[in-house]
Amino acid sequence: MGNDATGEAPPTRATLSEVAALAKVSVATVSKVLNGRTGVSDDTRGRIEALLDERNYNRRLSAQSTAPLIEVLCFEIDSPFGGAAIVGIERVAREHGIGMVVTGSEESHLPGPDWVDGVLRRQPLGIILVAALLPEKDKARLRSRAIPIVMIDPYGAPATDAPSIGSADWNGAFLATQHLIGLGHERIAIVTGPDSMMASTARLSGYRAALDAAGIPVRREYIRPGKFHRDDGLTEARDLLSSSEPPTAIFASSDLQALGVYEAARTLGLRVPDDLSVVGYDDLSIAQWAGPPLTTVRVPLAEMAEQATHLVTRLRDEPELAFSRIELATSLVVRESTAPPRV
Known part of the structure; x- marks a missing residue:
């Protein structure tokens, strides 16, 4: 009885009293640690947590003890x-x-x-x-x-x-960049998100792939860092649009960045989309309220x-x-x- 198909008994889970004995503390102290309560030193808490993990303690809370x-x-x-x-x-x-x-x-x-x-x-x-x-x-x-x-x-x-x-962030960025290429743009810049976020790196990769597929060189100066904020779009677009060879389109990695791009264009006397095409990302409610309404990638958030x-x-x-x-x-x-x- 109780053996698995190999004939070996399944590993047993430690009880509270066993963990308490190994940690040389009371059961009440182990209970405090389990329930996140105060009154336990950091050293003791760390020792008990290590034992709970080491001894395969995995308490399944009952429906009665679990809060809805x-x-x-x-x-x-x-x-x-x-x-x-x-x-x-x-x-x-x-x-x-x-x-x-x-x-x-x-x-x-x-x-x-x-x-x-x-x-x-x-x-x-x-x-x-x-x-x-x-x-x-x-x-x-x-x-x-x-x-x-x-x-x-x-x-x-x-x-x-x-x-x-x-x-599917890679595909979303590919579609956005491909859309701009299909309109005839070749000087396409991107404002990215934090490089530590998977979404950011996937969007940059999709942008690169679309340019590569169209035979358009990826220009390093057209790739600008950001944090998905409006100020990123404003600062980076203002710099891009003031350069000697400004982009004709900017792909912003968030709708908030795109609003910053709009503001940069406005302050420089440029009109969207007559002088500059802009694509955002996320399709937040603000995208359809922008002036003009923003072309963007819908994320099913x-x-x-x-x-x-x-x-x-x-x-x-x-x-x-x-x-x-x-x-x-x-x-x-x-x-x-x-x-x-x-x-």
Whole structure:
């Protein structure tokens, strides 16, 4: 009884009392660590966490002890991108009768030092990271309590230990650049995002690939760094458009950057799209309100958020589900900010 197909007994999980004995502390102290409570020194907490991991302690919280909450850690919570993701998560959570606790990450994309302790006290159904990061030690603490993590548009390369929901950024950038080439543009610049973000590098790669496919040389001076913010578009476009050979089109890696490009063109007396074609990325609601309405790449952000929320609820009940990366399709939305270049 209890043996697997090989005849060997499956590995046993340590009990609280066993972990307490090994750590030379009381069961109450181990319980404090498990539940993220204060009153335990950093050294003792670290020793207990290491033992929990080493001894294969993986407590499955019962439905009674798990709060009907989803924790959301969101980078730039006040941005249109962050807001759209939160709306998508909330829609599905509400349908399931689940509440939300939303926290903004710090500039480093990391949570504050006490964030995980608060999560452990609340014992949520799961966690959704929106362009945010978690240190490995925090992930280990959450895994030991069987709290699933799902990432939306992850910062850096997707982790192998947590599923991520993203979009086809390479293809989106290829379509955007190909659209400009099809209109007759050859001097096409790009304002990128942070090079540590997978979305940024994929968009730059798609831009390069479209130019290569058309036999148009990639000009280093036309590739400008940014952080997906409006000020990036304003600063970089102003410099590009004041150069001796300015681009006739600019592909901005976010709609916010594109609005900055619009402002740069306006201050220099240029008209969009008569003098400069502009393409954005994301298709946020602001894109259709811009003057002129912005041609952009639609990222299915609401669908990404909804899928992440459904996945969190499934992983709680089915922790063995095998997911790594789910990519949703992007598409080009052509509006009025692009036109053939002046001859």
